[in-house]
Amino acid sequence: MNQESGRLPEKFNYRMIIAVSIVFLIACSAAGYWYSYYQQSRRHYRECKANLEIIGIAIYKYADDHNGKCPFSLEDLVPDYLPAIPCCPAAGKNTYSRLYRKSDVNCSFCCAGGHHKVYIPPFIRGMEVFRHNDAPENRPGYTASGGVIP
Numbered sequence: 001m002n003q004e005s006g007r008l009p010e011k012f013n014y015r016m017i018i019a020v021s022i023v024f025l026i027a028c029s030a031a032g033y034w035y036s037y038y039q040q041s042r043r044h045y046r047e048c049k050a051n052l053e054i055i056g057i058a059i060y061k062y063a064d065d066h067n068g069k070c071p072f073s074l075e076d077l078v079p080d081y082l083p084a085i086p087c088c089p090a091a092g093k094n095t096y097s098r099l100y101r102k103s104d105v106n107c108s109f110c111c112a113g114g115h116h117k118v119y120i121p122p123f124i125r126g127m128e129v130f131r132h133n134d135a136p137e138n139r140p141g142y143t144a145s146g147g148v149i150p
Contacts, residue, residue, distance in 0.1 A: 041090070041116065043089075044089040044090040044115075044116065045090070045116050045140070047089045048088050048089060048090065048111050048116065048140055049148055051086040051087075051088065051089075051096070052096070052109075052110075052111070052140055052141070052142040052148050053142075053147075053148060054082070054086060055074065055077070055082070055085070055086065055096060055109070055142065056142050056144070056147065056148070058077045058081035059077070059081075059107060060144070061081050062076070062077055062080075062081050063144075068105065069104070070102045070103075070105075070107035070144060071102070071107070072102060073097065073100060073102075074096060074097045074100050074109065075097065085097060088111050088113075088115055090111075090115035090116055091111075091113060091115040095111045095112045095113050095115065096109050096110070096111060096112070097109070098112045098113075099112045105144075106143065106144050107143070107144050108141065108143040108144070109141065109142055110140065110141030110142065110149070111140055111141070116140070
């Protein structure tokens, strides 16, 4: 401020302050939307892993009743061991049956389709808090011998 007249210098531009303020507000709101999307994807990933554990427990119960043999398909678990095959929360459908594999003593399945990929902007990609969601295509997974594979 000019102390003699009480005015701001002529080069002081209110338009620049307004433009910077608008850009800042847009950036803040976009970051808020992205973060809520990120939190929702984390919740879906945790729920999907919980579904894998539920199916895994049902497979163990099935194997106990059938001399250690895994079911031929996940549909064999319904209705005796599961009320229904759970749906992946990110996909909204059963993605576990598609890649179910069975051998004599082991079986494996995963959430097929890459529904747990999350866009992480490059400027925060290296931050430790965001690393868990860089999931491969068909993850999370499950094997009868190893349990849940994140």
